[in-house]
Amino acid sequence: MRLGVLTGGGDCPGLNAVIRAIVHRAIKGQGWSVWGVRHGWRGLLQGEVEQLDLKAVAGILPRGGTILGTSRTNPYREPGGEARIKAELKSRGIEALIVIGGEDTLSVASKLNASGVALVGIPKTIDNDVNGTDYTFGFDTALSIATEAIDRLHTTAESHDRVMVVEVMGRHAGWIALESGIAGGADAILLPEFPVEIQEIYDAVRRRHDRGKNFSMVVVAEGAQLGDETGKPLQVQSERRDAFGHVRLGGIGVTLADRIENHTGFEARYSVLGHIQRGGSPTAFDRFLGTRFGVAAVDLVQRGEFGSMVAIRGNRIVEVPILEAVGTLKTVTPELYELAKVFFS
Numbered sequence: 001m002r003l004g005v006l007t008g009g010g011d012c013p014g015l016n017a018v019i020r021a022i023v024h025r026a027i028k029g030q031g032w033s034v035w036g037v038r039h040g041w042r043g044l045l046q047g048e049v050e051q052l053d054l055k056a057v058a059g060i061l062p063r064g065g066t067i068l069g070t071s072r073t074n075p076y077r078e079p080g081g082e083a084r085i086k087a088e089l090k091s092r093g094i095e096a097l098i099v100i101g102g103e104d105t106l107s108v109a110s111k112l113n114a115s116g117v118a119l120v121g122i123p124k125t126i127d128n129d130v131n132g133t134d135y136t137f138g139f140d141t142a143l144s145i146a147t148e149a150i151d152r153l154h155t156t157a158e159s160h161d162r163v164m165v166v167e168v169m170g171r172h173a174g175w176i177a178l179e180s181g182i183a184g185g186a187d188a189i190l191l192p193e194f195p196v197e198i199q200e201i202y203d204a205v206r207r208r209h210d211r212g213k214n215f216s217m218v219v220v221a222e223g224a225q226l227g228d229e230t231g232k233p234l235q236v237q238s239e240r241r242d243a244f245g246h247v248r249l250g251g252i253g254v255t256l257a258d259r260i261e262n263h264t265g266f267e268a269r270y271s272v273l274g275h276i277q278r279g280g281s282p283t284a285f286d287r288f289l290g291t292r293f294g295v296a297a298v299d300l301v302q303r304g305e306f307g308s309m310v311a312i313r314g315n316r317i318v319e320v321p322i323l324e325a326v327g328t329l330k331t332v333t334p335e336l337y338e339l340a341k342v343f344f345s
Contacts, residue, residue: 001030001032001033001035001036001056001059001095001096001301002033002035002092002093002094002095002099003022003026003032003035003094003095003096003097003098003298003301004034004035004036004037004049004089004094004096004097005019005022005034005035005036005037005052005068005097005098005099005106006037006038006040006043006044006093006097006098006099007019007040007043007066007068007069007070007074007100007101007124008040008067008071008072008099008104008105008108009040009070009072009099009101009102009105009124009125009209009325010070010072010079010102010104010126011064011065011066011070011278011279012066012124012125012126012137012138012188012199012278012280013063013064013126013137013138013141013142013278013279013280013281013282013283013286013289014067014124014138014282014286014287014289014292015062015066015068015100015124015137015138015251016057016060016064016067017061017135017137017282017286017290017291017294018063018100018122018124018137018290018291018293018294018297019036019047019052019057019060019066019067019068019100019294020057020060020061020291020294021291021292021293021294021295021298022034022098022295022297022298023053023056023057023058023257024054024294024295025116025294025295025296025298025299027054028054029054029298029325030031030302031296033051033342034051034053035049035050035051035052035092036049036050036051036052036056036067036068037049037069037097038050038069039068039069039070039071040069040070040071040072040105041068041071041073041074041075041081041085041105041257042055042071042073043068043071044066044080044084044085044088045073045075045078045084045085045088046073046269047088049088049092049094049170050119052144055333058100062281062282062283063100063281064278064280064282068095068274070072072104072308073315074104074108075080075108075294076108076111076158076339079282080334082111082115083114083158084192085112085117086116086117086214087207089117090133095116095118096118096119096120096219096301096306097117097118097119097120098119098120098122098297098298098301099119099120099121099122100121100122100124101121101122101123101124102123102124102125102127102129102130102136103129103325103326103329104173105124105191105194106121106130106309106322106325107326107327109121109309109322110322110323110326111189112308113322115308118180118249118304118306119298119306119307120297120301120303120305120306120307120308120309120310120322121309121310121325121332122224122293122297122309122310122321123136123293123309123310123311124136124137125138125139125276126138126141126169127139127141127142127170127172127173127175127176127177127332128173128176128205128277128330129172129173129175129328129329129331129345130325130329131324131325131326131327131328131329131332132310132311132320132324133309133311133312133313133320133325134312134313134314134320135152135289135312136220136287137282137290137293138278138282138286139175139176139201139286140173140282140283140285140288140289141277141280141281141282142169142176142277142278143179143180143183144283144342145273145276145277145280146166146168146176146180146184146273146277147179147180147184148176149166149183149271149273149276150166150180150183150184150185150186150217151257151303152237153166153217153271154185156235156252157215157216157217157269157286158215160215160267161214161266161267162215162266162267162268163205163216163260163261163264163266163267163268163269164215164216164217164218164268164269164270164271165186165216165218165220165253165254165260165268165269165270165271166186166217166218166220166253166270166271166273167220167222167252167253167255167270167271167273167274168180168219168220168221168222168223168273168277169220169221169222169273169274169277169278170191170192170206170223170224171192171220171221171222171223171225172192172329172331173193173329173330173332174190174191174192174193174221174223174224174331174332175344176277177189177190177219177220177221178197178332178336178337179283179339180219181219181340181341182343183217184217184325185217185343186217186218186219186343187205187208187216187217187218187342187343187344188201188204188205188216188217188219188253188344189199189219189220189344190218190219190221190223190224190226190256191221191224191332191337192221192223192331193194193331193332194225194334194336195211195225195227195234196224196225196227197227197228197229198226198227198228198229198256199229200260201218201260202263202264204216204344205260205264205266206217206264208225209266212332213261215280216266218256218260220252220253220256222252222253224252226256229263234342239273240277243277246328248334251273253270253271254270254272256270257269257270270315271298282317289312290299292317293310293312296310296317296319297310298321300319305306305325307321307322308311308320308321308322309321309322309324309325313323331336
């Protein structure tokens with residue numbers, strides 16, 4: 001069999017661990033050849049396909065990013081996109097495809113599978129917001145980076161008696177903000193799932209100063225819902241959209257820091273972690289999880305269980321329908337947000 005593999009959407013620590021596992025399992029376990037698609041769905045539209053052998057994946061386990069490259073291309077927004085992908089797969093003799101991506105990439109995979117393309121999915125996102133799986137690889141690395149950054153910013157905040165606002169990734173789901181904020185001892189955590197009026201943040205900072213703590217740490221997800229002093233939503237997003245219709249976020253950190261300083265009189269600074277959270281070597285957890293996902297995905301192909309996605313529940317790797325992963329995101333529950341609020345100033 002000729003097996004194809006592609007990585008779509010944002011880059012993510014652990015992608016190379018998955019690719020390596022797929023190649024080893026397919027070649028050594030099944031005797032198949034593996035063909036890597038460059039730059040996600042764009043590669044199938046433009047014929048960017050290359051063979052992957054054991055030498056091609058040697059030494060990539062600790063590397064961040066993806067050796068195949070990626071893009072946010074949506075083939076269903078391209079003229080004849082679905083037909084072009086099917087034609088490319090047929091011309092290359094690729095009989096099955098492993099698709100590694102988040103909700104957007106897997107939504108395309110689901111449509112293609114429904115139209116007759118044999119494929120299986122592997123969930124990937126640093127936001128940990130894909131349904132059907134307890135964890136996605138990449139999240140643990142991003143969480144570790146964010147937590148370390150908060151720890152480092154704590155020392156300068158305390159030294160200068162400042163309010164430090166840390167903006168982390170999280171468009172619709174606040175898992176990074178929630179867990180890094182709790183792990184880093186944040187005094188307030190703002191998430192996309194739970195709207196907050198900015199006056200609550202002013203009050204929390206003032207209460208902390210009243211107790212003699214002259215510095216504060218606020219962690220905010222880039223997609224957090226924050227109301228101004230009149231209760232109207234603060235608009236900090238760009239008008240630009242990607243191929244899946246998502247607006248470009250960013251800016252809530254600087255907006256929040258400026259307003260805290262202006263309304264409380266306490267000096268405030270902000271730090272936007274941005275793509276730093278995506279880069280660098282994956283943690284041991286993400287390397288191990290990515291490896292398990294890659295091996296399990298090849299096994300799904302071998303059994304002909306197309307339209308399925310590998311997932312982890314508890315400590316077991318299981319299979320779920322790709323449809324379970326798309327359409328609705330996995331978001332922070334009220335119970336976990338209440339846990340975070342225990343530590344708010």
